[in-house]
């Protein structure tokens with residue numbers, strides 16, 4: 001029996017664990033002493049390894065490369081040699097006929113690791129010749145990256161997950177930690193036990209609301225109004241830190257012009273939160289010696305997601321709540337390596353290490369390292385994932401090479417995504433399971449899974465951690481970066497790596513932010529947080545300790561803006577708001593967790609639609625009854641879960657179910673800066689079957 005140290009592949013908490021291996025099979029998982037989890041795991045950590053033993057509960061593992069030679073025809077199993085040649089030939093033809101920007105690729109925020117993401121963006125930029133690479137951060141925390149880069153300079157948590165326990169006040173905004181990151185939820189409970197005040201802003205009575213000192217149960221879709229009322233209160237009641245604002249921030253003079261119309265008393269009818277609650281929340285937040293604002297997709301998945309992030313960071317800047325233990329901003333990233341996807345530059349505007357693709361000197365540096373002509377590199381920002389359906393329908397994107405993503409399950413407005421994918425000339429899916437997107441691919445490239453390879457993940461607090469291979473792969477599969485390298489070589493750009501570390505060291509040399517993050521430092525329980533610029537640097541648990549921000553002026557940028565209503569409002573035909581949420585037992589498109597026996601028993605299809613008792617009664621719907629949920633874009637079967645934790649006028653669904661796929665209902669109104677869809681708000685009706 002052997003115990004292999006790895007990192008849980010399911011959420012950005014980045015829990016360290018041991019997989020216990022006996023005769024090539026995983027027999028259990030044990031919690032390990034990681035920096036973020038300290039010997040605790042949630043259910044997914046303890047029971048989410050089952051699919052590695054090929055339990056065949058839900059979907060078959062992809063075992064061989066396959067080609068579908070004609071649209072609608074059958075898949076044909078082929079050799080790796082043939083599959084690689086076929087993909088290289090088709091991508092070359094499409095590039096020659098339509099240009100480099102007609103091809104789109106994705107990185108993956110799931111178990112593949114940072115090395116494969118680095119290689120995918122290198123392939124896209126150096127071989128295909130465009131910046132058309134993106135990852136699922138686009139549909140979740142893209143606004144956190146964009147917003148925080150503008151106001152503070154770094155698009156990530158300023159504190160560590162561990163540090164949340166040191167906060168004396170936690171303002172939890174649109175973030176259901178108990179379902180999204182259970183181990184982070186434990187930290188919140190511990191902070192409460194240490195005496196922290198907990199303020200929850202959420203339309204639902206989520207778990208954190210049960211231990212909160214205040215629960216501001218705002219109406220759906222008015223985040224900016226509530227944050228403006230917070231800023232108004234800080235200014236009007238003189239609760240802000242004048243000295244800090246004067247020394248370390250810019251933009252104060254224009255704040256009042258925006259928020260003057262958002263007196264808590266005046267906006268009560270919009271937010272549904274009493275002025276007294278708003279004012280008390282800000283008095284608590286500002287008076288606390290150290291406050292952290294945590295947020296999740298209840299902030300980001302709106303048309304004003306980036307603006308809300310900028311306004312939330314303004315609360316921290318106004319009160320000097322940055323750069324100290326227990327004080328900061330904490331957008332808690334969802335998937336296990338979604339922070340890593342951004343760190344590795346699987347983004348259309350940034351090289352690895354957050355270096356701009358529009359900067360000629362940066363392009364020249366990468367071109368030199370990769371042995372290509374800098375003039376051959378794309379100088380413009382590339383295409384975003386959420387642009388792809390539209391551009392495919394316009395004939396501008398012709399080929400899509402998807403690594404470890406399932407847009408036909410996880411992206412907003414599936415009928416639009418389906419039409420876009422149908423319009424492509426060529427679709428390659430590289431994955432571990434037959435996902436909804438793989439089912440319609442022209443080529444399937446089967447990859448090794450977490451557990452079958454090692455590498456580096458980045459957890460939500462910027463911490464790089466190594467994970468190790470536990471078992472040999474059973475089928476004719478290859479590592480993601482091996483597959484990409486073979487295609488690159490076949491296309492005339494020789495690319496070869498023997499180890500993850502070779503890739504990692506190439507990355508370090510190109511990224512000053514990560515240069516000091518060596519494989520040795522990350523060994524076993526190493527957790528090295530960027531920036532880590534030199535070999536003797538220990539990493540940076542807390543950003544902005546010197547009150548210098550990574551903005552062009554070095555000052556924090558204060559921001560407020562007018563609230564806009566969500567794009568699609570309720571009416572007589574569609575009287576309820578649909579908000580998509582997380583499910584504690586399942587992960588992303590469910591291909592991994594759905595193949596784990598213990599997790600499958602927690603929840604099964606069809607997915608639930610959570611509804612308030614009064615709304616259910618008015619509609620004649622009983623608990624656990626099958627219902628139709630319909631929007632202007634589609635209609636799905638679901639099962640009603642009647643709960644008084646749900647606010648009136650809204651229903652909540654999770655997105656991983658094939659029966660009851662709520663993305664058939666959602667809409668792709670995009671945040672103009674980050675291009676993140678407004679999956680937290682669309683209009684639906686619910687009717688009994």
Ligand code: SF4
Nearest residue numbers: 008011015042045183
């Ligand atoms: Fe895995 Fe997240 Fe659970 Fe930790 S909290 S065990 S990383 S799913």
